[in-house]
Amino acid sequence: MFDEKLTAHMAELSKLSFTPEELTAMTKDMTDIIALMDTVCDFSPEIKPYALDAVDYEELRKDEYQDSYSTEKILENTENVKNNSFVVPKVV
Amino acid sequence: MTLTELRKKLDSHEIGAVELAQDYLKKIKERDAVINSYITVCEEEAIEMAKKAQGVIDRGEAKPLTGIPVSVKDNICTDGIRTTCASRMLEDFVPVYDATAVAKLKAENYVMLGKTNMDEFAMGGSSQTSYFGGPTNPYNTDCVTGGSSGGAAASVAAGLCAAALGSDTGGSVRQPSAFCGVTGLKPTYGTVSRWGLIAFASSLDQIGVVANSAEDTAYVLNTIYGYDENDATTSQKSMGDYTSMVGEDISKLKIGVPKEFFEGTDDEVREAVLKAADYYKHLGCEIVECSLPSLKYAVAAYYLISSAEAASNLSRFDGIKYGYRSNVGEDYNELIKNTRREGFGNEVKHRIMLGNYALCSGYYDAYYNNARRIRTQIRNEYSAIFEKCDVILTPTAPTTAYKIGEQENDPVKMYTADICTVTVNIAGLPAISTTCGYDKNGMPIGMSLTGKAFDEKTIVAVCDKFEKDFDRKECAL
Numbered sequence: 001m002f003d004e005k006l007t008a009h010m011a012e013l014s015k016l017s018f019t020p021e022e023l024t025a026m027t028k029d030m031t032d033i034i035a036l037m038d039t040v041c042d043f044s045p046e047i048k049p050y051a052l053d054a055v056d057y058e059e060l061r062k063d064e065y066q067d068s069y070s071t072e073k074i075l076e077n078t079e080n081v082k083n084n085s086f087v088v089p090k091v092v
Numbered sequence: 093m094t095l096t097e098l099r100k101k102l103d104s105h106e107i108g109a110v111e112l113a114q115d116y117l118k119k120i121k122e123r124d125a126v127i128n129s130y131i132t133v134c135e136e137e138a139i140e141m142a143k144k145a146q147g148v149i150d151r152g153e154a155k156p157l158t159g160i161p162v163s164v165k166d167n168i169c170t171d172g173i174r175t176t177c178a179s180r181m182l183e184d185f186v187p188v189y190d191a192t193a194v195a196k197l198k199a200e201n202y203v204m205l206g207k208t209n210m211d212e213f214a215m216g217g218s219s220q221t222s223y224f225g226g227p228t229n230p231y232n233t234d235c236v237t238g239g240s241s242g243g244a245a246a247s248v249a250a251g252l253c254a255a256a257l258g259s260d261t262g263g264s265v266r267q268p269s270a271f272c273g274v275t276g277l278k279p280t281y282g283t284v285s286r287w288g289l290i291a292f293a294s295s296l297d298q299i300g301v302v303a304n305s306a307e308d309t310a311y312v313l314n315t316i317y318g319y320d321e322n323d324a325t326t327s328q329k330s331m332g333d334y335t336s337m338v339g340e341d342i343s344k345l346k347i348g349v350p351k352e353f354f355e356g357t358d359d360e361v362r363e364a365v366l367k368a369a370d371y372y373k374h375l376g377c378e379i380v381e382c383s384l385p386s387l388k389y390a391v392a393a394y395y396l397i398s399s400a401e402a403a404s405n406l407s408r409f410d411g412i413k414y415g416y417r418s419n420v421g422e423d424y425n426e427l428i429k430n431t432r433r434e435g436f437g438n439e440v441k442h443r444i445m446l447g448n449y450a451l452c453s454g455y456y457d458a459y460y461n462n463a464r465r466i467r468t469q470i471r472n473e474y475s476a477i478f479e480k481c482d483v484i485l486t487p488t489a490p491t492t493a494y495k496i497g498e499q500e501n502d503p504v505k506m507y508t509a510d511i512c513t514v515t516v517n518i519a520g521l522p523a524i525s526t527t528c529g530y531d532k533n534g535m536p537i538g539m540s541l542t543g544k545a546f547d548e549k550t551i552v553a554v555c556d557k558f559e560k561d562f563d564r565k566e567c568a569l
Contacts, residue, residue, distance in 0.1 A: 010445050010449055
């Protein structure tokens with residue numbers, strides 16, 4: 001059962017914030033969604049969980065240096081640039 | 093007009109590449125104010141590309157897609173052209189590189205008309221979660237296009253491009269193709285590189301094609317498929333020509349009809365798809381009743397797996413390196429949370445919350461691991477069916493296109509509507525959707541043909557045969 005406390009905890013883990021009204025609405029939606037997801041709990045056969053088998057690990061490209069994009073090009077999509085670097089908020 | 097016919101007209105100089113591009117751009121101007129299938133129209137770039145293509149044609153060096161006007165879904169990166177994922181988060185994002193699929197089209201001098209509308213981050217089945225407003229269905233503009241590649245399907249149906257690139261994680265190429273009365277091909281996982289496709293659920297995502305016919309989808313697939321060293325999941329198989337079986341005798345094929353897919357579908361949908369089964373029976377095909385018992389778990393398993401992967405993939409959108417950044421936030425954590433609160437729409441938040449919930453230590457085994465077990469089971473059940481059948485026939489969706497706003501605030505109703513398409517992604521198989529009838533309101537009904545892994549050629553041929561004998565109605569635009 002999803003309650004507002006659990007929604008707030010999941011929001012914290014998800015790096016999302018909600019207003020009190022949004023939190024209430026999200027709790028209702030998540031309760032309905034989880035009720036649908038509970039269907040999988042009825043599945044009982046003991047078979048191996050699927051793991052992606054599409055990668056041939058013998059055929060990976062060589063781990064070697066390649067030219068990449070210039071710093072200027074990479075920084076084109078941010079407005080917060082200083083000294084050829086991303087500007088980030090103060091962390092400590 | 094098919095792509096092959098367009099190719100002939102371009103090569104014989106009956107039409108010019110610039111004239112063709114201008115013709116499509118004119119139609120976009122006339123019709124897309126209502127259809128809203130494009131987020132970005134690339135008028136200048138398209139004319140430039142068409143001029144280059146004409147030069148290639150004039151030199152007699154044309155390749156299959158030289159000068160062909162195509163639209164590209166807005167979650168596929170295009171160098172120098174903004175790629176929004178229909179999200180405020182990427183509203184002004186301009187990629188610095190082309191997706192491999194786009195690079196392959198460019199290598200043939202295609203003409204890109206623009207970037208098409210979609211559900212935000214491809215999460216949805218109506219395209220109404222787009223930050224830019226949803227597209228409308230060319231058959232009835234009060235109705236949804238389906239999704240998430242709704243703009244791609246609508247652009248083809250409304251004659252606003254000759255073909256379109258879309259992406260399919262749980263039915264996002266096939267379902268909108270069904271709703272908009274066109275053909276949509278989702279290739280086998282690993283056929284087309286995902287390099288440059290903005291990731292939603294990496295073990296399920298696959299770039300696909302929307303076009304006016306099965307043969308046209310295969311014609312485009314011929315160009316975009318293949319191994320890519322930037323995507324370790326791409327197959328190294330050389331497939332040859334995907335249209336090579338078109339026109340061949342299909343009367344000896346066995347077509348499986350799994351009963352579970354017809355439970356809970358609208359009567360008109362069920363009748364139209366079963367009528368298609370009768371058509372194949374009259375051709376001489378053997379219709380085999382079969383079963384996929386785990387279908388009842390499929391929607392939940394799909395949403396748990398795709399949301400878990402999405403929660404991880406979308407953690408990169410923090411407003412620091414690129415994309416939208418909130419103006420509000422005293423510290424690092426607050427800034428990130430506000431950026432994501434303001435940058436993502438409601439449905440994307442549902443998926444991130446669900447994905448993180450499924451991956452939490454207390455719930456991991458009951459939800460995520462069980463979903464992965466179901467994935468194994470569904471793959472096994474498909475393998476069992478393919479021991480007896482060559483292709484599988486099902487409805488593409490339980491209903492036809494519904495009215496805009498009808499399911500907007502009911503995520504559970506939206507999720508359960510994916511029942512007919514998600515198992516194909518879960519099993520990594522190829523499938524194609526085409527129109528097999530119309531409901532009492534004239535809206536298209538879609539049927540899907542699913543094939544064995546890497547056997548796109550057979551489903552294209554089986555679909556093509558039906559299309560050539562079926563009277564497809566153009567939309568009224």
